[in-house]
Amino acid sequence: MNTAQLERECRTYTRFLIGQAPTPYVLQHYLDFHQKSDVMEAVKLDRFDQFLVGVSARGPFWARLADSYASVFRKNSTVRKKLVLTLALLECAPPSFETLDRVDGGGPLGAVIRLGWGAAQYALTLIVSFVIFTPVCLGILLSSGRRPVATVER
């Protein structure tokens, strides 16, 4: 298990999801999950899955791009699983659960405006991610057959 890579993922995903750094407690559980579970074992991933995980860990912007793409074209991808794991850890732990529970206010109108703004941003990101990642996906498929060989992380 590449601990430094996993820590980088957790830091990036937490900043992407709640705009804060993870606490050492959340970080420790992120590593612990990867030790205990083989769901996200790198040996089981195809190369594009690995690529998405690697790209998403570069920073919140890249995490958003990778996840936008995955939300439509790779719903059960590893990057999405790692993000859901991070969200689950954050919602159970202090102080991040309070951030996730906080309501912005403004009533129904404010909520609808925010939802519309979020949807517009998402649509834009999805288009950009499609332009960037589709050629990569096709390239990987064409260069290594339909089942690309995976590398071993641990």
Added chain:
Amino acid sequence: MDDPIVVVGSGASGVHFALAALRKGRRVLMLDVGYTGQDAVRPSDNLNGLKRNLPDPIGYFLGKRYESLVLPGASGEYYAFPPTKEHVFRPRSEFRFAASGFSPLYSFAAGGLAEAWTGGCYPFNQRELSSFPFAYEELAPYYAKVSAHIGITGADDDMAAVFPLHGGLMEPLELDEHSAVLLNTYERHRSYLNERLGCLIGRARVATLSRDLGDRKQCSYLGRCLWGCPTQAFYTPSITLAQCRTYPEFQYVSGLYVDHFRMDTVGRVRSVVALSSDGQAREFAADSLVLAAGTLCSAKIFLESIYRESGKAPELHGVMDNRQILMPFVNLRMLGRRWNPDSYQYHQVAIAVQMQNTGQYIHGLVTTLKTALIHPLVQTLPFDLGTSASAFRNVHGALGMVNINSPDHRREENYVTLDVGSTPHRLAIHYRPESGETERLKRTISTFRKILWKLGCFAPSHTVHVRPMGASVHYAGTVPMTDKPAPLTSSKHCRSHDVENLYFADGSTFPDLPAKNLTFTLMANATRIAEEAF
């Protein structure tokens, strides 16, 4: 009469039978696997207090092995099952099954499946009891007794038309804001909903205390219902089991899986054979035997015993379950509103619909989602996870879920039997939905979406989830009560027509299954059997 009454299983039926028998001075031996969970932690903390104060909140909420984490592609359900209740569905290797068209759930926990129930207590009315060999008036006193014992809250409102008002009902719990908005909206549109959609809405009946009852304190609104009530305000059968254990005539032996019973030369139950976890067989003499292990486990014991005595494995026809639909919704009036986690978390509102085209009575329970883990739902929103988490914060207080139950009836093509070709023998379950079910479900979904819309709520069609048959765990019907003695049936007092001193105190004997949680009726019926037949 030297030997005790042997009761198998400590679920809602078993403990209520045992308590009533003990009160009559009878000696009771209860055999049970009896898995238990962890004790309640920090009982005075509310939900957020737990997140702040526990040394390892992630371990508490997600589990030490992250078993309550719901990853993409992992589940069709909307709730993560809490680790604190993991013991409720822990399997036992001796019980095996092979099922077609049915996804069975069963429990070997002390207290049984109702250790993980949501507390709905809905008495069957006269129409729903029309296939039973007794009238509502005969069951009503037992509903009242059980209600006085476990504590049920509810109101005399529109729902009284379908939920008979029985004795022992406590005043309702405090309403959370979202449920109050739903009921207020119903008041404004009552005539339309009643007349055009055949819909009644009112307070749910739940086994949670709105005032102190004996040693149990009233609900303190800690918001921890999903994780296990830390104060016993919410009723589970383990409370009654503890009460039974205070009687000197009661013996509880746990760690045992009951495999079969043995009969004497005149066809009466002589003894019960149970296996300990190391595979050792133990035999217990019985004056009479009461199977209360749940419809499926009781069927397995019954069939195994018949097979050992006769070499034959009959089919028990008529197994039933309520088909359930989960319908998440957003209340548009609640968008962007703050929500209070310190509130009762299970359903507070009930919906009854008389389907106009099919005549079916359909029962819906409305839960306003507040303290459930959010990650299973957030990942279903059609955005990236960052946008979804942000959007979710502002719709969280507006979210709700209707759990819709359909009735079921005994049909010959649905049966359980013993698969003697495997070692150990397996329970074989065969279930096929009634013809036309798909169309009926479509109409039900359409009607409920219209009802919700009238209440100011939007239920996205793609999030509606028809649960597999077996998911509601309202199993019944394998040894039905009947006035006319016939093989593989039971008497009005749930005594087997095949074995003189064998009784079924669980759902096995129900000849019909209305669209209601049957647990309250199980408890009332088990009390009735003990009081009238023993």
